[in-house]
Amino acid sequence: MSDTQIPADTGKHRRANIESHEATPVAPPPSVTRRLVTNLVPPILAGILVILAYAWVRSGLPPHRQFLMPSGTGIWELAFGIPDFVLELLRRSVTTMAIAVTGLGLSISFGCVMGIVMFRFLFLEKAIFPYLVVLQSVPVLAIVPLIQSALGFGFMPKVLIVALFTFFAVPTTLLLGLKSVDRNILNLFKLQNASWWVTLRKACLPFAGPTLFAGFSISGSLAVIAAITSELFFLSGEGGLGQLLMNAKIDFKYEQMYAALIMASVLSIAVYLFFKWLGNRLFSHWHEASGKQQ
Amino acid sequence: MSADSTSTTAPEGQAAADGASLPGGNAIVFDHVSMTFPDGTEGLSDVNLAIAPGEFVSIVGPSGCGKSTLLKVASGLVTHTGGKVWVDRDQLGYTFQDATLLPWRKVQDNVELLMELRDFPAEERRRIAAEKIELVGLTGFENHYPQRLSGGMKMRVSLARSLALNPAVFMFDEPFGALDEITRERLNDEVIDLFVREGFTGIFVTHSIPEAVYMSSKVVVMSRRPGRIQDIFEVPFAYPRAPEMRYQADFSELCGEISLSLRKAIEG
Numbered sequence: 001m002s003d004t005q006i007p008a009d010t011g012k013h014r015r016a017n018i019e020s021h022e023a024t025p026v027a028p029p030p031s032v033t034r035r036l037v038t039n040l041v042p043p044i045l046a047g048i049l050v051i052l053a054y055a056w057v058r059s060g061l062p063p064h065r066q067f068l069m070p071s072g073t074g075i076w077e078l079a080f081g082i083p084d085f086v087l088e089l090l091r092r093s094v095t096t097m098a099i100a101v102t103g104l105g106l107s108i109s110f111g112c113v114m115g116i117v118m119f120r121f122l123f124l125e126k127a128i129f130p131y132l133v134v135l136q137s138v139p140v141l142a143i144v145p146l147i148q149s150a151l152g153f154g155f156m157p158k159v160l161i162v163a164l165f166t167f168f169a170v171p172t173t174l175l176l177g178l179k180s181v182d183r184n185i186l187n188l189f190k191l192q193n194a195s196w197w198v199t200l201r202k203a204c205l206p207f208a209g210p211t212l213f214a215g216f217s218i219s220g221s222l223a224v225i226a227a228i229t230s231e232l233f234f235l236s237g238e239g240g241l242g243q244l245l246m247n248a249k250i251d252f253k254y255e256q257m258y259a260a261l262i263m264a265s266v267l268s269i270a271v272y273l274f275f276k277w278l279g280n281r282l283f284s285h286w287h288e289a290s291g292k293q294q
Numbered sequence: 295m296s297a298d299s300t301s302t303t304a305p306e307g308q309a310a311a312d313g314a315s316l317p318g319g320n321a322i323v324f325d326h327v328s329m330t331f332p333d334g335t336e337g338l339s340d341v342n343l344a345i346a347p348g349e350f351v352s353i354v355g356p357s358g359c360g361k362s363t364l365l366k367v368a369s370g371l372v373t374h375t376g377g378k379v380w381v382d383r384d385q386l387g388y389t390f391q392d393a394t395l396l397p398w399r400k401v402q403d404n405v406e407l408l409m410e411l412r413d414f415p416a417e418e419r420r421r422i423a424a425e426k427i428e429l430v431g432l433t434g435f436e437n438h439y440p441q442r443l444s445g446g447m448k449m450r451v452s453l454a455r456s457l458a459l460n461p462a463v464f465m466f467d468e469p470f471g472a473l474d475e476i477t478r479e480r481l482n483d484e485v486i487d488l489f490v491r492e493g494f495t496g497i498f499v500t501h502s503i504p505e506a507v508y509m510s511s512k513v514v515v516m517s518r519r520p521g522r523i524q525d526i527f528e529v530p531f532a533y534p535r536a537p538e539m540r541y542q543a544d545f546s547e548l549c550g551e552i553s554l555s556l557r558k559a560i561e562g
Contacts (some may be wrong), residue, residue: 184394287397
């Protein structure tokens with residue numbers, strides 16, 4: 001890279017710029033507080049921005065429409081500050097969670113069986129998979145009235161709606177995971193004349209675990225939303241958070257509606273984090289992505 | 295055992311009940327073996343090769359010539375479409391191009407895997423695994439997960455896993471191709487050590503002529519696809535082999551001869 005090789009007249013070439021590059025001493029590992037700061041400050045800042053934006057939009061509303069966006073103090077005074085209401089909120093959360101968890105349980109158990117069956121028999125995969133996609137593309141909301149007419153207003157029709165919402169991700173992620181086992185690992189089992197069942201248990205299922213849990217997280221975060229949606233159509237009896245939302249609208253108690261919304265998000269996030277946590281516990285010792293944040 | 299390369303009914307590899315039933319007392323016999331894939335490409339064509347017990351045979355050939363297919367046919371992973379294969383598959387060792395460890399199993403449990411599939415009692419599995427882990431020099435790493443091991447260490451786990459079944463025939467399908475030169479040469483020595491100690495019959499597919507000569511008692515050169523046996527070279531050096539052998543004149547000379555044969559094989 002000597003200077004003389006560069007034609008001096010073009011002017012386009014950078015002249016050799018030789019300088020010594022200093023070494024950087026080994027950086028100490030980031031301390032706990034520092035890690036906390038890097039992990040917590042950005043979301044907190046973003047949260048503050050959202051709250052400011054909310055307050056700004058609210059202040060722009062004409063006074064007779066401000067009920068649409070209750071203030072923080074309003075939500076406290078008329079909702080979270082009232083012990084009776086908090087009790088009701090919790091009771092209704094339990095009702096909603098019962099629907100969500102039962103529906104999710106159905107999805108997971110049937111979905112896993114279906115994923116394994118499709119993996120075992122190619123013709124069943126060919127037969128079932130297109131209809132899974134069809135099922136996923138049916139607007140579930142649009143068939144809720146049908147479910148209602150057929151099954152009534154009890155617990156099971158709501159569970160069925162949750163199952164319809166959450167089913168798709170389970171068999172599809174399981175099938176994907178089962179199919180991506182390394183060819184030679186299968187050969188290894190084949191050389192020992194291992195049965196299909198043993199190969200499934202010792203090779204395919206463990207391998208599919210992380211993918212399947214990604215599916216569980218997707219389904220899990222949909223389950224609470226689905227449960228609340230199902231309740232919007234079933235207003236009789238002692239209902240869950242969805243019913244509370246509708247009641248709050250009818251009674252013009254928008255603070256309570258916001259409280260229910262916040263509760264619903266908390267529950268949804270909790271289900272999502274549960275599967276994240278469980279997946280990490282089960283797989284992080286061998287599966288790289290499982291141990292990572294998020 | 296007449297040759298019938300057009301036969302579409304695949305003759306099953308003959309699992310010999312007693313060693314005497316293998317023709318000529320050999321460990322592996324390929325008798326006019328051919329292999330045509332479902333899409334019509336010919337992988338192997340009329341392969342005849344007999345390997346005696348205790349031999350270590352390397353197979354070299356142009357890439358895509360069917361070297362790996364030959365191992366797959368011998369092990370029963372794929373079924374040939376003509377001719378006969380004689381081999382005792384009951385005690386078969388097999389290493390693939392990568393270590394194929396189960397990432398969720400610790401070293402110990404990976405080494406126990408094949409014994410588990412063969413329903414060995416737990417105590418025996420533990421004892422044999424410890425023994426084989428020591429044999430490949432990984433004592434102390436029993437509780438490590440594969441993702442924390444280097445490429446060479448993973449390969450050693452893979453070797454230990456196969457050795458646990460005490461194989462009579464050990465097939466190596468280009469096992470060290472992905473490793474660096476130094477690790478590769480060390481593993482060559484280790485496999486020779488294992489071969490001398492355990493006394494299996496070795497069949498080793500490789501791209502590297504020096505590796506083939508260094509390790510084997512016989513080097514087989516295959517022609518380009520569809521693979522046939524083009525040449526067989528006897529390697530006259532005694533076991534165990536010293537690394538210095540690689541720098542001796544007669545070693546280089548043999549490598550040169552095989553190179554020449556391989557060049558002919560590629561040109562057809």
